[in-house]
Amino acid sequence: MRAPARLPRWAEFGLLPLMNLCAALLISGAIIRLIGESPWEALKLMVTGAFGAQDSIGYTLFYATDFVFTGLAVAVAFHAGLFNIGGEGQAYIGGLGAGLVGLAFGSWSPWLVVPLGIAAACLFGAAWAFVPAWLQARRGSHIVITTIMSNFIASALMTYLLVNVLIKPGQQSPETREFGRGAVMPAVDVVLGKMGISFAPSPFNLASLLALAACLAVWVFIWRTRWGYALRVVGQNPRAAVYAGISPERTIIVAMLISGGLAGCLGVNELMGSQHRILLDFPGGAGFVGIAVALMGRNHPLGILAAALLFGALYQGGSELSFDMPHVNRDMVVLIQGLVILFCGALENVFRVPLASLLGAARRAPPA
Amino acid sequence: MEPTSAAPQAPGGTEPALELRGIDKRFGTVHANRSVSLSVGRGSIHGLIGENGAGKSTLMNIVCGFHGADSGEILVNGRPVEMGRPRDSIEAGIGMVHQHFMLVERFTVLENVILGAEGGRRLGEGFAAARASLERMGREYGLEVPLDEETGRLPVGMQQRVEILKALHHGAEILILDEPTAVLTPAEADQLFRMLVLLRDQGKTVILVTHKLREIMAVTDRVTVMRQGAVVHETATRDTSPRDLAEQMVGRAVLLRVEKKPAQPGRVLLEVKNLEVRDRLGVSRVKGATFSLRAGEIVGIAGVSGNGQSELLEAVAGIRAPSGGEILLEGRDIAGADPRGLGIAHVPEDRLRMGVVAPFSAEDNEILGYHARRPFSRHGFLIRGEIRRDCARKIADYDIRPPSPWLRITLFSGGNQQKLVMAREIDSKPLVLVVGQPTRGVDIGAIEFIHRRIIELRDSGKAILLVSVELDEIMGLSDRILVMAGGEIVGEVSGSEATEKTLGLMMAGVKGERKP
Numbered sequence A: 001m002r003a004p005a006r007l008p009r010w011a012e013f014g015l016l017p018l019m020n021l022c023a024a025l026l027i028s029g030a031i032i033r034l035i036g037e038s039p040w041e042a043l044k045l046m047v048t049g050a051f052g053a054q055d056s057i058g059y060t061l062f063y064a065t066d067f068v069f070t071g072l073a074v075a076v077a078f079h080a081g082l083f084n085i086g087g088e089g090q091a092y093i094g095g096l097g098a099g100l101v102g103l104a105f106g107s108w109s110p111w112l113v114v115p116l117g118i119a120a121a122c123l124f125g126a127a128w129a130f131v132p133a134w135l136q137a138r139r140g141s142h143i144v145i146t147t148i149m150s151n152f153i154a155s156a157l158m159t160y161l162l163v164n165v166l167i168k169p170g171q172q173s174p175e176t177r178e179f180g181r182g183a184v185m186p187a188v189d190v191v192l193g194k195m196g197i198s199f200a201p202s203p204f205n206l207a208s209l210l211a212l213a214a215c216l217a218v219w220v221f222i223w224r225t226r227w228g229y230a231l232r233v234v235g236q237n238p239r240a241a242v243y244a245g246i247s248p249e250r251t252i253i254v255a256m257l258i259s260g261g262l263a264g265c266l267g268v269n270e271l272m273g274s275q276h277r278i279l280l281d282f283p284g285g286a287g288f289v290g291i292a293v294a295l296m297g298r299n300h301p302l303g304i305l306a307a308a309l310l311f312g313a314l315y316q317g318g319s320e321l322s323f324d325m326p327h328v329n330r331d332m333v334v335l336i337q338g339l340v341i342l343f344c345g346a347l348e349n350v351f352r353v354p355l356a357s358l359l360g361a362a363r364r365a366p367p368a
Numbered sequence B: 001m002e003p004t005s006a007a008p009q010a011p012g013g014t015e016p017a018l019e020l021r022g023i024d025k026r027f028g029t030v031h032a033n034r035s036v037s038l039s040v041g042r043g044s045i046h047g048l049i050g051e052n053g054a055g056k057s058t059l060m061n062i063v064c065g066f067h068g069a070d071s072g073e074i075l076v077n078g079r080p081v082e083m084g085r086p087r088d089s090i091e092a093g094i095g096m097v098h099q100h101f102m103l104v105e106r107f108t109v110l111e112n113v114i115l116g117a118e119g120g121r122r123l124g125e126g127f128a129a130a131r132a133s134l135e136r137m138g139r140e141y142g143l144e145v146p147l148d149e150e151t152g153r154l155p156v157g158m159q160q161r162v163e164i165l166k167a168l169h170h171g172a173e174i175l176i177l178d179e180p181t182a183v184l185t186p187a188e189a190d191q192l193f194r195m196l197v198l199l200r201d202q203g204k205t206v207i208l209v210t211h212k213l214r215e216i217m218a219v220t221d222r223v224t225v226m227r228q229g230a231v232v233h234e235t236a237t238r239d240t241s242p243r244d245l246a247e248q249m250v251g252r253a254v255l256l257r258v259e260k261k262p263a264q265p266g267r268v269l270l271e272v273k274n275l276e277v278r279d280r281l282g283v284s285r286v287k288g289a290t291f292s293l294r295a296g297e298i299v300g301i302a303g304v305s306g307n308g309q310s311e312l313l314e315a316v317a318g319i320r321a322p323s324g325g326e327i328l329l330e331g332r333d334i335a336g337a338d339p340r341g342l343g344i345a346h347v348p349e350d351r352l353r354m355g356v357v358a359p360f361s362a363e364d365n366e367i368l369g370y371h372a373r374r375p376f377s378r379h380g381f382l383i384r385g386e387i388r389r390d391c392a393r394k395i396a397d398y399d400i401r402p403p404s405p406w407l408r409i410t411l412f413s414g415g416n417q418q419k420l421v422m423a424r425e426i427d428s429k430p431l432v433l434v435v436g437q438p439t440r441g442v443d444i445g446a447i448e449f450i451h452r453r454i455i456e457l458r459d460s461g462k463a464i465l466l467v468s469v470e471l472d473e474i475m476g477l478s479d480r481i482l483v484m485a486g487g488e489i490v491g492e493v494s495g496s497e498a499t500e501k502t503l504g505l506m507m508a509g510v511k512g513e514r515k516p
Helices: A009-034 A039-051 A054-079 A087-105 A110-139 A143-165 A188-194 A207-224 A226-236 A238-243 A248-264 A266-275 A286-296 A301-324 A330-346 A352-364 B056-063 B086-091 B109-114 B123-141 B156-169 B186-201 B213-219 B242-250 B309-316 B351-355 B362-366 B384-397 B414-426 B444-459 B471-477 B500-507
Strands: B016-027 B030-041 B045-050 B071-076 B079-081 B094-097 B174-178 B205-210 B222-227 B230-236 B268-278 B284-294 B298-302 B324-329 B344-347 B432-436 B463-467 B480-485 B488-494
Touching: A009 A039, A009 A301, A009 A330, A009 A352, A039 A054, A039 A301, A054 A087, A054 A188, A054 A207, A054 A226, A054 A248, A054 A266, A054 A286, A054 A301, A087 A110, A087 A143, A087 A248, A087 A266, A087 A286, A110 A143, A110 A248, A110 A266, A207 A226, A207 A248, A207 A266, A207 A301, A226 A238, A226 A248, A238 A248, A238 B351, A248 A266, A286 A301, A286 A330, A301 A330, B016 B056, B016 B205, B030 B045, B030 B056, B030 B205, B030 B222, B030 B230, B045 B056, B045 B186, B045 B213, B045 B242, B056 B174, B056 B205, B086 B094, B094 B156, B109 B123, B109 B156, B123 B156, B123 B186, B156 B174, B156 B186, B186 B205, B186 B213, B205 B213, B213 B242, B222 B242, B230 B242, B242 B444, B268 B309, B268 B463, B284 B309, B284 B324, B284 B463, B284 B488, B298 B309, B298 B444, B298 B471, B298 B500, B309 B432, B309 B463, B344 B414, B351 B414, B362 B384, B362 B414, B384 B414, B414 B432, B414 B444, B432 B444, B444 B463, B444 B471, B463 B471, B471 B500, B480 B500, B488 B500
Parallel strands: B045 B205, B045 B222, B094 B174, B174 B205, B298 B463, B298 B480, B344 B432, B432 B463
Antiparallel strands: B016 B030, B016 B071, B071 B079, B222 B230, B268 B284, B268 B324, B480 B488
């Protein structure tokens, strides 16, 4: 029974994720070479695609905002010992909340409608997470099973609503009419424009500020409040929680409500910030990417911020890559993203043990 | 598995079975082993004794390959063994029986024993061979166990036999037992010692790691004392005494008996009336327990492990709901209330599973259960500075080492962890302290300290309910002793009149006298 090798902080949070990333890119490079393209060119295209121009930076940050929300959602649940893989569905339903506010009150002042939309997104996401949470807490139904099933239910429900109920009359594609102007989360380029700074238009919008605030709030909550403390106790040792007078059932429900609320905020970024209508499958897998983001970011808001940026860049750079390289199509980009998730998430211990013994050896090497 | 009997033997077999030369190991800033050299003769029982944190477990973990050492070497039968590889150690004939069993509870005994030595691709052959050899070993060493029983259903003492059999089946010639009696009743412990003597007489080498002097004196041939990572003393057991060993362990003279003034019981603080407790399966564990607890007294509950003491303790501590009866604190029913708020503090029996949160720092553990109160939190926010100051103060008051509140709790030794838990509960200024196994896995120096603190708390007019499987501890500390058997309180004796014999009879279910 070997305890997982422990590393110094700089290696744990810096070197190790970097090594995992490099390994993923190395294998991606080999695959790109195999299909007859230059890996070096591909890397250059991806980097310039993600950071090369104002609008590409805007897109990168827009995607990163999605991933911050879903990453935080996974992390909060994880601290309570829960593996919430229902971020996708919670985000989908959260978007429904934001969207309904946008459709109903779009003509009101944005100062009222935007906060209302955020609240609705959180509330709907939390409500969707409440069902698996309740089942876990009271019935012992495993959260992994129930959250993944609730993803399918969310998807089916949204398809039904968009096809039969919310669809804009007189059109074929299953999406709603546009929200009123009051429900638009201002884009960053518009805001900067008003301040006299020109920035290329992109979907990058003020929901990213909400994401930053959420990072700070999650950090304060987990490490600086008694509820966060209780949540960590339940996550690490449920029996000690009972001993300490903390109710694991209630804590599980609270953690999942927060988790679902955070995932729901994706709807604010995607719908109120960019699409301005509800459409099919707008989370686009961001709920699942959140798992990788949280894993890579070690469930810490700062790490999640960094990992979300990385995945944002991969998304944006990847789609540019598929435009510019004839042999690299959309699926190839998904493959590269998959490799990054594989190495940074699932295989994160591959380099840990050798690295730990290497660092241990280095520390012993100078003769005492 | 390679047979190890082919090892070259020096004439007369005087070559040590196991030799450690200059083993040195650091974990960060902690120097766990300081150039330890140790030689264990073949066919002997060698005791390794020392306080918790003295480096015994680290040393043994190095011997069985769980850790590599920073320097030094290990020789088995004169041949060097590669360190840091469990498989090499097993092949060299080293077998370890851990304090916490490494058994798959849902497997049968046979399945557990062949785990890791399945012997080929088809299980059937391995099973047949293993069954034959286990039956033979069972006869030779007095280690009979029901091979087809589900392991989790066996009593703890039996499970330990399975661990020993497993090590032997994997070819162990050198058997290391880490605190083997921590989970055993006195009778089971005696049985274990008889088995160890048999094993020795058959030529096996046994290393017994413990902090209990009685065991060292009872069964070992030689004994090595460790203190602060180094070997400080080695001698033949017949040439030493418990007092001598205790002093070597602690580095100063120690009291083996608890010194206390007669109790001065005051008003009744806690009353338990007809308490009934059922477990999750609905089995009745506590049957109509009635007793009271006065200010300024220690009431001990004696009994063979599993006779309802744990359930009684947890019910009084308010974390297990009774199925009947009442628990009154100063006349008020505690049902449904927050016990800590009422003034009931609780040191749980199982420290690691319940008393602490392993990945947390010492200071985060020091607020467990009190995290929602001032001065640790205000308006829901934790006051970090206050938490650290408070923990540093407790660390100083209770002489906890290392004095680092930010350090992870599992990096403290068992004794220091327990002191942290005691500090947390006693400092909450309770009316009643409910304490289970206060010194389980705790070294002598810390035992003395913890006992003193419990008596101080009594002398300040608080009531203490004590559950322990160590009869010496119950008799040494308690002013009154209740004996439990089969979930009932079968007898009561005053602490000064109790003897091991009278308690033992009652524990076995022979009814004693009980004043109403």
